[in-house]
């Protein structure tokens with residue numbers, strides 16, 4: 212059975228279209244189980260019905276033409292129960308609903324299994340037989356296993372919009388609402404520009420062009436560049452490779468001829484498809500043809516075609532990037548928008564980001580917050596291939612995207628935007644004011660920084676220091692490690708700009724999801740692997756150069772240099788790191804640059820560090836909590852994974868208890884404690900952390916004025932009263948709704964994110980009420 216399953220899944224993966232994939236499934240199941248009928252029904256979330264999508268055994272001509280209301284029939288029953296329904300005599304079941312056109316009355320035995328994605332039923336797979344019998348257990352588990360594996364393919368078809376050919380094109384309806392996760396607050400209206408990383412042909416969208424001559428010219432340039440590359444490689448290898456291997460390069464060159472791939476692509480461009488889309492379509496077809504071949508050698512040639520396609524794509528994208536026109540209100544949309552993709556868009560045109568992958572704490576979301584650009588992450592249902600050039604509303608507060616908004620919807624959002632702008636103008640007046648609570652408690656509001664562009668934005672918003680300098684960012688934007696002098700220059704620029712305010716430099720924090728192209732780290736489990744201090748202690752040359760650069764950058768300045776160590780999980784690590792810092796300090800002074808001894812601190816990001824906070828505080832000058840990672844590690848929830856995003860809760864009672872414990876431990880040792888995770892910048896987080904006695908809240912500059920506004924309007928005593936209540940609660944939801952109600956009652960609701968009250972028709976999200984990310988149409 213396993214080999215049959217594998218074969219079906221492979222065939223489905225390489226099917227020419229989604230419709231073809233459905234036909235493959237029903238035929239394969241029909242054959243494997245020897246049943247008389249196998250059919251697939253797909254859920255139409257808008258009209259709340261199951262559409263008869265493919266069959267082997269019933270009238271195939273009706274595929275797409277017959278639909279069953281969700282509340283009716285046995286298919287509806289499978290959908291409602293979200294479990295298999297296995298009946299010996301379906302016609303005798305009270306839910307049996309006779310659809311004349313299908314001619315099902317002749318079939319007694321019925322087995323229907325749900326196809327489920329993210330807890331929501333998105334289709335039903337059915338087998339039927341004339342003879343009265345119950346399908347046996349192996350048959351049922353075969354179908355259940357297959358349905359589980361197919362869920363991804365069906366969902367992919369929903370995301371790409373292919374399913375629309377069967378269910379009707381609901382993506383073209385106005386006001387399509389897609390839920391994701393708020394990655395960066397704010398609301399923006401703009402035009403979608405879909406981008407794809409160079410390595411992925413599958414993510415290239417279809418796009419029609421008017422000027423096909425320009426596209427042909429771009430295509431010809433790309434083909435010529437690839438030809439040049441192949442000839443060069445062939446020459447390089449001519450003396451070391453045997454002639455039969457060298458012949459492969461000739462085969463590649465031949466594939467690029469107009470009589471082969473290039474001709475097919477050119478014809479599609481002439482019909483109005485842009486070069487990248489035409490390339491994707493043709494390569495996909497050729498790869499499939501090879502993969503269908505019986506001969507193993509020929510089957511593998513599909514890989515050659517794919518490889519060639521990628522080479523052409525990377526040139527096409529290069530040419531595009533250089534010549535691409537970005538609209539004035541560009542919303543960058545992609546399967547996985549990475550920090551490097553942001554760099555392609557002129558800064559003054561980039562107004563919003565929508566990423567199908569990633570979550571609130573992905574680094575691109577953090578960057579978006581630093582840049583003050585609204586972002587929605589994990590909008591997994593957005594039909595990526597069909598949104599290019601479309602009008603979008605990106606609501607970064609709510610984590611929602613509205614595709615093709617109506618004039619009325621646009622108007623409502625414009626009003627909201629205006630309200631936000633008004634509040635922001637009011638906040639500007641707080642810039643020079645200190646952050647003091649109503650009863651005189653002083654709280655330091657510092658910023659998290661990483662891009663040089665953040666400096667003026669931070670100072671404009673009244674930052675009193677840098678609480679976290681993410682030094683990996685200048686490392687990520689280069690193609691080699693920056694030298695000591697280069698690092699010194701970057702760091703000094705920040706220190707001079709912030710003088711005499713304190714500057715907290717975090718030592719290089721790579722690993723996890725932060726990779727350097729020139730220092731790849733390949734690991735099975737990167738967040739639990741070689742990350743942060745673990746890398747730099749293993750590479751003292753990198754660590755020492757960085758610390759020397761920090762010390763030199765601070766020379767002659769009044770501002771205090773604080774050096775902070777990420778990902779600490781044992782006291783050995785800080786003992787080792789302290790020794791290296793001490794050595795660097797001595798060296799720099801011996802070289803004649805008179806530098807002050809820096810303050811040293813650790814980032815509390817790992818549960819082990821929470822339980823050793825006293826020991827760590829004793830050895831260091833300060834503690835700071837990295838609550839993004841601490842939440843991830845305490846709750847065992849990947850901060851980047853949209854599937855588990857609803858479990859990533861920084862107001863989880865366990866996280867709050869840990870935060871309080873770290874605060875107390877630091878103060879027991881008479882050391883200051885700060886926090887630089889994202890929760891510090893939320894209105895509720897700021898209030899609770901102030902109440903816990905945190906001395907420094909470090910956040911994105913965007914959030915700072917709002918945090919100050921709220922802290923100036925609340926007392927420490929009042930905050931403590933709220934905290935005492937919160938610490939008795941058992942779920943994050945309880946904490947959030949309590950805090951929201953309290954802040955609203957205290958007249959502080961303006962600091963909370965502005966939202967529209969939406970009334971939405973049911974869609975996949977409502978099937979169970981728990982779908983983390985989904986799509987629907989607004990009323």
Ligand code: PEP
Pocket residue numbers: 679681720816836837838839840841887888889
């Ligand atoms: C954190 O983990 O909270 C933190 C501040 O560091 P980063 O988000 O860069 O991992």
Ligand code: MG
Pocket residue numbers: 777816837839840
């Ligand atoms: Mg961290």
